[in-house]
Amino acid sequence: MSEKPSGDPSSASGLPDDVWEQFIRDTERDIRSSAPKEPSARARMVTERLREQDARGEQPPGWRTGPAWQEMNGRATRRRKLWAVLGVTVAAGLVMVALKPSLLPGDPFGTGDSGTGEAAPLPAETAAPTAAPGASDPETPTLDRPFAGSPALRWADGEAGIVLPEAKSVGAVSADRVEEALKLTKKLLVGTNLDPKTVRGARPAAAFSVLDPKQPELFDELDTGLRSPSREHDPVTLFSRFDPDEVRPAGDVIKTRGRMTFKKGSQGGVAVRADYTFVYPVVRADGPPEVARTIVRRVLDVELADPARYNVTPGRLLLVKYDQEIGNSSCDVYDGYLHPGFPSSRSAGPDPSGPATDPYDRSKDIDHGDGGHCGTVTRT
Structure with missing residues (x-):
């Protein structure tokens, strides 16, 4: 060409x-x-293999879907599955919240149920209860939860449980004077039952600072009991004290519940009655971390007298009467301390011979009709 x-x-x-x-x-x-060419033997072999794989529904790597696409598809699938799981969880959670709105943190709908009903704090006591607290779950107290299994789990902590009533004038006694008497009564309760020094067995100086020293017989009796405790002069009848060589507090919280009332006094002032129960969790000072609880109920009658008419110290209380009921403390031991019994060991002192009582029952007056016999407690 x-x-x-x-x-x-x-x-x-x-x-x-x-x-x-x-x-x-x-x-x-x-x-x-x-011009058409005759395919090589290798080309014919590859073509035939691909035809066979395609007939079986197989795809080799890099054929129509490369490795990068396979990875991307795998991540996308996992993401879709994750969202599907989250969607189911959220939907289930919405159903649970609809059935029990209190499951949301902070109870935003105001249902009054915190989600742990037995731990929901009780409102302040404004009147005498009509019955003992209901049964609690039989839980064993621990250092982390020293009030587990106790009605006191729902009580206020320490001083927060001493809520003063609204002060009102009583006869010629002004509301301010009534308020002073209520605050002094609270200070006395703290000094005798909640002050850390008092509870650890030291001299209850804070309590003495509230009482009128112009009650010399009272001061002599209390001083004698602290110095040389005996059956006749036992300081635990007014002060909650534990032997630091025997036990130590299980945490920093003492549960408190009770109420105050007031009326016109007999010495030109205002008379206050305080009825409170205190729950003390303790452990052995040098033993295993086993928690025991002692329950002390105290009823005090005090008066803030009129210093213009009576020989009293202004700003001090007259202690007219005091009474107590103690649960889970060794009987007939008069060394000036409370001695709680632990579940794993037999407490000191004689076996209880009196009736069984519920130390949490605040619906009844303190009853000493057992002739002084040491009874048993139905729970601690």
Whole structure:
């Protein structure tokens, strides 16, 4: 095809030789590239294998879906599954909240149920209860939860449990004077039952600072009991004290519940009655961390007298009467301390011979009709 065509004078005379040669080379190259070729043996083998895999539904790596796409699809699938799980969880949670709205933190709907009903704090006591507290779950107290299994779990902590009633005038005694008497009574309760020094067996100086020293017989009796305790002069009849060599507090919380009332006094002032129960969790000072609880109920009658008419110290209380009921403390031990019994060991002192009582029952007056016999407690 390299020869020029003959019989066409115009083409022969009109095209230079070099142009004609280039035309011939390009034409031959195009014909060779477009001509059908016999596939090689390797190409035929690969083609056949792919046809067989396609017939079986298989896809080799990099065929139609490369490895990168497979990874991306895997992550997307996991993400979809995760959202599906979250969706189910959220839906289930919404159903639970609908059935029990208090499950939301802070109880935003004001249902009054914290989600742990037995631990929901009780409102302040404003009147005498009509019955003993209901039964609690039989849980064993621990250092982390020293009030587990006790009605006191729902009581206020320490001083927060001593809520003063609204002060009102009583006869000629002004409301301010009544308020002073209530605050002094609270201070006396704290000094005799909640002050850490008092509870650890030290002299209850804070309590003495509230009482009127112009009751010399009272001061002599209390001082004698603290100095030389005995059956006749036992300081635990007024002060909650534990032997630091025997036990130590299980935490910093003492549970408190009770109420105060007031009326016109007999000495030109205001008389206050305080009825409170205190629950003390303790552990042995040098033993295993086993928690025991002692329950002490105290009833005090005090009066803030009129210093203009009576020989009293202004700003001090007269202690008219005091009484107590103690649960879980060794009987007939008069060393000036409370001695709680632990479940794993037998307490000191004689076996109880009196009636069984519920130390949490605040619906009844303190009863000493057992002839002084030591009774048992139904729970601690």
